[in-house]
Amino acid sequence: MRSLSRTAAARAVFAITASAVLSACGGDGGTRARPVPNVAFCQDVLPRVDAWVAQAREANPTPDDPRFGGTAVVGTIGEMADGMNAAVSSDYSATQHQQFVNLMTLVDYDVDANPRPYLAESWEVAEDNTSVTFHIRQDVYWHDGEQTDAHDVAFTYRVVTNPETAFPNAAFWNHYVQGDEGVEVLDDFTVRVLMEPHAEFLDPFRTVAILPEHLLGDVPPAELKQHPFGTQCPVGNGPFVFWSHSPQERWVFEANPAFPEALGGRPFLDRYVYRIIPEQTTLLAELLTQNIDVYISPAPDQAQRIVDDPEVELLRYPFRNYVLVGWNARRPQLSDARVRRAITMGTDRESIVQAILQGYGTVANGSVPPFHWAYDSDAPGLGYDPDGARALLEEAGWVDRDGDGIRENASGEPLSISIKYNTGNQQRQDIAEIMQAQLSEVGIEVTPQVVEWATLLQQINTPEVRDFDGVVMGWVVEFKLDDTDLFHSERIDEPFAWSGTRNADMDRLLVQLGRTVDREEARALWAEYQEVLIEEQPYTFFYFPERLDGVSTRLMGVQMDARGEWLNVKDWYLDPASR
Amino acid sequence: MAKYVLRRLVGAIPLVLGIATIIFFLINLAPGSPIDLIVGPGVTREFREQMIRNFGLDQPLHIQYVKWLGAMFTGDFGYSFSQTRPVRDVLLGFLPNTVTLSLAALFVAFLFGVVLGTVQAVRQYSALDSGLSVALLFFYSMPSFWLALMLVLVMSLMLGWFPVSGTVSTDYEFLSFTGRVVDRVRHLALPTLSLALVLTAGIARYMRGSMLEVVRQDYVRTAHAKGLPERVVVFKHALRNALIPIVTLVGLYLPFLFSGTVFIETIFAWPGMGRAIVGAIFQRDYPLVMAGSFFFATMVVLANLVADILYAVVDPRIRYE
Numbered sequence: 001m002r003s004l005s006r007t008a009a010a011r012a013v014f015a016i017t018a019s020a021v022l023s024a025c026g027g028d029g030g031t032r033a034r035p036v037p038n039v040a041f042c043q044d045v046l047p048r049v050d051a052w053v054a055q056a057r058e059a060n061p062t063p064d065d066p067r068f069g070g071t072a073v074v075g076t077i078g079e080m081a082d083g084m085n086a087a088v089s090s091d092y093s094a095t096q097h098q099q100f101v102n103l104m105t106l107v108d109y110d111v112d113a114n115p116r117p118y119l120a121e122s123w124e125v126a127e128d129n130t131s132v133t134f135h136i137r138q139d140v141y142w143h144d145g146e147q148t149d150a151h152d153v154a155f156t157y158r159v160v161t162n163p164e165t166a167f168p169n170a171a172f173w174n175h176y177v178q179g180d181e182g183v184e185v186l187d188d189f190t191v192r193v194l195m196e197p198h199a200e201f202l203d204p205f206r207t208v209a210i211l212p213e214h215l216l217g218d219v220p221p222a223e224l225k226q227h228p229f230g231t232q233c234p235v236g237n238g239p240f241v242f243w244s245h246s247p248q249e250r251w252v253f254e255a256n257p258a259f260p261e262a263l264g265g266r267p268f269l270d271r272y273v274y275r276i277i278p279e280q281t282t283l284l285a286e287l288l289t290q291n292i293d294v295y296i297s298p299a300p301d302q303a304q305r306i307v308d309d310p311e312v313e314l315l316r317y318p319f320r321n322y323v324l325v326g327w328n329a330r331r332p333q334l335s336d337a338r339v340r341r342a343i344t345m346g347t348d349r350e351s352i353v354q355a356i357l358q359g360y361g362t363v364a365n366g367s368v369p370p371f372h373w374a375y376d377s378d379a380p381g382l383g384y385d386p387d388g389a390r391a392l393l394e395e396a397g398w399v400d401r402d403g404d405g406i407r408e409n410a411s412g413e414p415l416s417i418s419i420k421y422n423t424g425n426q427q428r429q430d431i432a433e434i435m436q437a438q439l440s441e442v443g444i445e446v447t448p449q450v451v452e453w454a455t456l457l458q459q460i461n462t463p464e465v466r467d468f469d470g471v472v473m474g475w476v477v478e479f480k481l482d483d484t485d486l487f488h489s490e491r492i493d494e495p496f497a498w499s500g501t502r503n504a505d506m507d508r509l510l511v512q513l514g515r516t517v518d519r520e521e522a523r524a525l526w527a528e529y530q531e532v533l534i535e536e537q538p539y540t541f542f543y544f545p546e547r548l549d550g551v552s553t554r555l556m557g558v559q560m561d562a563r564g565e566w567l568n569v570k571d572w573y574l575d576p577a578s579r
Numbered sequence: 580m581a582k583y584v585l586r587r588l589v590g591a592i593p594l595v596l597g598i599a600t601i602i603f604f605l606i607n608l609a610p611g612s613p614i615d616l617i618v619g620p621g622v623t624r625e626f627r628e629q630m631i632r633n634f635g636l637d638q639p640l641h642i643q644y645v646k647w648l649g650a651m652f653t654g655d656f657g658y659s660f661s662q663t664r665p666v667r668d669v670l671l672g673f674l675p676n677t678v679t680l681s682l683a684a685l686f687v688a689f690l691f692g693v694v695l696g697t698v699q700a701v702r703q704y705s706a707l708d709s710g711l712s713v714a715l716l717f718f719y720s721m722p723s724f725w726l727a728l729m730l731v732l733v734m735s736l737m738l739g740w741f742p743v744s745g746t747v748s749t750d751y752e753f754l755s756f757t758g759r760v761v762d763r764v765r766h767l768a769l770p771t772l773s774l775a776l777v778l779t780a781g782i783a784r785y786m787r788g789s790m791l792e793v794v795r796q797d798y799v800r801t802a803h804a805k806g807l808p809e810r811v812v813v814f815k816h817a818l819r820n821a822l823i824p825i826v827t828l829v830g831l832y833l834p835f836l837f838s839g840t841v842f843i844e845t846i847f848a849w850p851g852m853g854r855a856i857v858g859a860i861f862q863r864d865y866p867l868v869m870a871g872s873f874f875f876a877t878m879v880v881l882a883n884l885v886a887d888i889l890y891a892v893v894d895p896r897i898r899y900e
Contacts, residue, residue, distance in 0.1 A: 083663070090617060163626060166633055225663060228664075231664065248673070250745075278854065282848060285732075291749075454612070454862070455609070
């Protein structure tokens with residue numbers, strides 16, 4: 001019998017070591033072989049990339065500077081869903097990598113969000129603001145050796161404005177002439193796009209990276225989403241060359257030796273790794289043990305650990321998102337703006353920000369976040385005022401008629417609302433529960449209700465359903481702000497018109513804001529818009545969280561702000577003393 | 580035996596198909612759609628409809644079902660919405676990670692479980708027995724994700740013995756062959772322990788009970804009576820018979836390990852099947868959910884079959900004819 005257990009054990013040991021060894025056989029020991037996905041496109045294109053990189057390395061020897069070299073690792077909670085495929089992705093990290101890591105955009109922003117040249121070395125805007133002409137740099141190459149030119153720009157423009165592609169941020173092109181008629185190649189490095197005058201019209205060209213026509217030109221737009229370019233073998237033209245991607249695990253990029261000198265030249269890092277670690281506790285542990293150099297967006301309650309550790313530091317800055325409770329004004333209890341204002345006044349948002357965000361954030365009174373040029377920190381808002389709330393409710397006809405502590409209207413219906421939030425989001429749960437406690441003080445009964453994310457989206461976004469009273473949600477905005485889809489009465493039957501309020505002033509301002517090109521002129525309009533938002537309260541705006549990032553002190557030159565974590569990744573370098 | 584295996588396999592087909600069908604309709608009838616998760620404000624109805632067409636969700640459900648079933652028979656599981664790759668590639672990509680972790684955990688759990696259970700039975704009511712019982716109960720009542728976090732805290736953060744998470748180090752490609760094997764094993768250690776410790780406790784309890792029953796049998800008394808040393812009695816005469824009920828546990832635990840490791844995979848950033856499927860459910864990635872559950876259903880059926888065959892291996896009295 002002894003022999004049996006021994007052989008069984010031996011077999012199991014063998015099976016385990018065998019599988020470990022088999023997976024270790026991925027390359028020929030010691031040398032680095034790039035994993036090539038078993039897809040014709042990749043097998044065709046990656047060897048060309050390797051050849052080009054080898055040649056570029058020879059032609060551009062690394063400068064003699066101790067800052068060059070090494071690997072930096074960024075740890076984050078989520079995968080980049082559509083990878084480098086700029087035509088179909090809406091994911092934040094993916095867009096960042098398209099803009100700053102693997103691909104290039106025509107323009108980028110300086111610290112004040114003023115456009116500056118990037119892939120386009122200059123541009124002219126027509127006198128009447130009906131077209132932009134971009135002059136493309138002549139020293140940028142796709143990582144397989146083809147030159148990037150105006151045809152790539154025109155191709156990208158046609159693809160993202162083609163409805164068949166189903167580009168997720170279609171609103172970018174609302175005021176542009178879409179499709180083939182909208183873009184004209186004047187010569188190999190000059191391209192013109194046509195538009196009607198509108199606000200912040202360069203913003204889409206900061207966000208949407210240019211794609212290679214020679215590789216994707218023949219792909220039917222409807223099939224672009226499934227093309228291996230996105231996640232299996234992207235070929236960019238940016239400061240970092242794609243090396244490998246293990247889904248749900250990591251992306252590896254390498255320095256582009258031939259990145260134009262005028263744009264900063266070769267990045268300092270040899271390799272840059274994006275690791276997916278789905279658990280925040282693990283991310284913190286990895287940062288504290290120096291296995292990752294950047295922890296993207298730690299939870300506010302982890303911030304103190306990072307502050308206390310001398311080997312890592314906490315970056316904090318205003319960001320592009322805000323958290324809100326959206327009110328469904330189609331419901332009889334919530335149709336009166338006075339009730340919605342009373343709810344906001346009955347909620348002590350300041351103390352909630354302190355409690356939930358540990359102070360890493362500010363109370364929101366509108367939809368313009370603090371990073372934005374149109375933000376006014378002195379903008380009026382509704383402060384915490386329970387007495388004012390009670391008075392407003394009385395005025396609106398909601399009085400506690402039966403002495404149960406809950407107000408009723410004339411026909412005896414109680415002022416009772418539910419607030420929905422999504423599963424697994426502690427901050428939103430806290431908001432709903434604190435509101436329940438605080439609003440009972442002014443005679444409003446609140447029932448928090450948790451719903452799974454996809455189900456919740458269906459309940460609030462389907463115009464025929466709208467099965468909610470209040471909902472805790474968040475928005476991430478672009479530099480070009482546009483609330484038309486949220487609040488314009490013409491969009492009331494579109495998915496994102498949660499509140500369904502109608503306000504003629506709001507409509508007028510939203511249209512004007514969309515058309516105003518000059519920022520100073522727009523500022524006055526934003527202030528006026530703020531007044532209307534306060535009056536109407538389609539949302540109880542809650543807070544603008546600060547963005548937090550944990551960064552190892554050995555990683556230097558890191559700059560992060562509302563433009564994103566990766567905005568100067570090509571200038572990051574490892575402290576030479578730490579290597 | 581071969582006939583028996585064949586009969587079992589044929590019998591499993593309707594079962595697996597039934598499960599797949601139920602899953603297909605359940606996930607498709609669940610509220611929410613993959614489209615809602617992707618589109619933001621500013622997307623017109625035409626765009627939404629185009630996206631629905633691009634995903635092939637514009638057809639009636641029964642047509643989708645027939646198409647899916649037909650495709651599945653040819654080994655085509657469709658295209659994952661959330662991972663933008665063919666579902667087959669997605670699953671094949673995660674499978675090696677899951678198999679490695681499951682087998683390692685199963686092996687460690689059974690090794691420790693059988694050994695500890697035997698020790699406890701042989702030394703029944705001793706201080707060692709009680710001590711082990713308490714220790715095992717401690718691990719048994721512990722949620723494995725909590726145990727995992729504690730292991731990370733102690734073994735990685737405080738002692739620095741093992742890496743916190745991942746399957747390989749960042750510099751893996753630069754390591755020698757031996758270096759790579761060592762690197763993989765080091766990364767495997769903590770997730771394996773987190774899974775195995777909880778299972779070990781259960782297996783040891785079963786083993787103890789089973790062993791106690793066997794050592795009271797006449798043939799064990801006979802072995803003792805004819806003066807065989809304790810070691811021989813325990814290992815040669817008792818152990819094999821005591822192992823029979825334990826073998827059933829392989830059939831129970833294997834599918835559990837393949838599917839039920841989501842927490843562990845999440846904490847250790849281990850890109851495995853459990854995480855892929857749970858992620859797919861939340862993202863309404865219908866093709867991936869269906870292929871994944873089809874795979875798990877098949878695993879359960881196969882694992883049970885394996886357990887039944889193992890019976891025959893362990894106990895020659897059992898014959899499948």
